Amino acid sequence: xxxxxxxxxxxxxxxxxxxxxxxxxxxxxxxxxxxxxxxxxxxxxxxxxxxxxxxxxxxxxxxxxxxxxxxxxxxxxxxxxxxxxxxxxxxxxxxxxxxxxxxxxxxxxxxxxxxxxxxxxxxxxxxxxxxxxxxxxxxxxxxxxxxxxxxxxxxxxxxxxxxxxxxxxxxxxxxxxxxxxxxxxxxxxxxxxxxxxxxxxxxxxxxxxxxxxxxxxxxxxxxxxxxxxxxxxxxxxxxxxxxxxx
Ligand code: HPA
Numbered sequence: 001x002x003x004x005x006x007x008x009x010x011x012x013x014x015x016x017x018x019x020x021x022x023x024x025x026x027x028x029x030x031x032x033x034x035x036x037x038x039x040x041x042x043x044x045x046x047x048x049x050x051x052x053x054x055x056x057x058x059x060x061x062x063x064x065x066x067x068x069x070x071x072x073x074x075x076x077x078x079x080x081x082x083x084x085x086x087x088x089x090x091x092x093x094x095x096x097x098x099x100x101x102x103x104x105x106x107x108x109x110x111x112x113x114x115x116x117x118x119x120x121x122x123x124x125x126x127x128x129x130x131x132x133x134x135x136x137x138x139x140x141x142x143x144x145x146x147x148x149x150x151x152x153x154x155x156x157x158x159x160x161x162x163x164x165x166x167x168x169x170x171x172x173x174x175x176x177x178x179x180x181x182x183x184x185x186x187x188x189x190x191x192x193x194x195x196x197x198x199x200x201x202x203x204x205x206x207x208x209x210x211x212x213x214x215x216x217x218x219x220x221x222x223x224x225x226x227x228x229x230x231x232x233x234x235x236x237x238x239x240x241x242x243x244x245x246x
Contacts (some may be wrong), residue, residue, distance in 0.1 A: 004246050005078040006049040006067070009128035009186055010086040011206065011228030012235065013051040017197060026075075030067040030113075034059055037076060043243045045190045046052045046078055052083075052186060060164045061185035067113060070193040080246055081194055081201045084235055086228055087158070087184040088166070088211035088219070090176050096227035098151055099234055100182050100205040101141050102158040107188040108175075109162045114189035116196050123198075132191050134200035137246070141202060144241040150234055156181035158205060168212025183211055204238060206231035 006015065022041040026033065036050045050069060053059045055148070073081065091096065107114075117125040138154075146150040159175045160165060163185035167175070175183060182205050194201035208224040210217075217223065 003078060004045065004243065005050060005073045005076075006042070006081045007081060007083040007190070008049065008051045009084045009206075009231045010053060010208070010224065012056065012084045013053065013055055013057050015042060015049055017236065017238055017240070018047070018049055021080060026072045027069040028075075029072040030071060031065050033072045034064060036105065037072060043240045045243045045246070047243065048073065048078060051150065062109075062163055063113060064186065066190050066193055067116060070190065070197055071116070071197070074197045075201060079199055080134075080241070081199055082137070082141075082239070083190060083201060083203045085158075085184045085203055085205050086208040086224065087182040087205040088209050089182055090159075090172060090211045090214065091156075091181050092214070094153065094207050096207050096208075097230035098153070098207045098232070099145070099231060099238070100153040100204055100207065101138050101145075101154045102205055103131070103133055103138065103155040104157040104184065105160055105187050105191055106157060106180060107152050107160050107192075107245070108117040109160055109173045109188050111162060112189050114192060122198040122243070127192070127195050129192060129195060132195065133202050137200050137202040140245050141204060141238060141242050144238050144245070148237060148241060150238065153181070156205075158187045158203065159183045161185055166219055167212045172213050182207070204235055206235060
């Protein structure tokens with residue numbers, strides 16, 4: 001049975017190496033997920049792939065049905081997820097194309113349904129979220145990066161912002177004062193929902209741009225797409241070595 005899923009973000013709406021054996025249209029009690037579930041063989045292992053923004057990259061971060069996505073993956077028997085997320089780099093040494101394996105997240109989102117535990121409860125539920133990412137999985141990704149001589153940051157705090165607009169320069173300064181190293185719009189509530197479902201979840205964040213105000217360049221979608229291409233090659237290299245370890 002397939003136990004591992006990859007959730008692809010901007011720059012990863014499909015995986016060329018995935019040998020697709022099954023495509024399934026699925027529904028959830030929370031509505032439709034971002035797209036069909038694709039099962040296939042990836043680097044010798046059965047995996048399930050779901051592009052977070054839909055197959056044609058049309059679902060913006062604040063409109064992703066995170067609960068539907070996580071619920072259908074759990075129903076499919078998934079117990080481990082590697083999420084790939086495009087981010088802006090706050091730290092001066094984080095350059096476009098580099099990857100970060102965050103160990104913490106701060107949630108700045110404002111308009112998203114962020115829990116499965118809200119109705120029909122026998123008792124109120126509070127999950128432990130001290131360590132938001134699955135450390136065992138993070139360490140596997142980190143050891144592969146070391147082995148492969150990849151330039152990466154093995155820890156960092158992910159600021160999950162609402163979007164879809166990018167930040168002001170002063171918002172980025174505030175996030176930095178809060179201790180954040182990278183900014184993205186899709187890290188939450190996805191990470192917390194995975195924990196609610198007891199799924200081991202880690203994130204490979206790909207730096208698409210320097211955060212607002214941190215370079216003189218205007219941040220454009222073209223720039224993000226171009227920079228992500230390079231980073232996604234690194235993600236592919238990491239996946240090819242980490243998937244057989246899971
Ligand atoms: N900010 C928020 N989300 C992002 C960015 C950014 O600079 N780049 C890619 N996703």
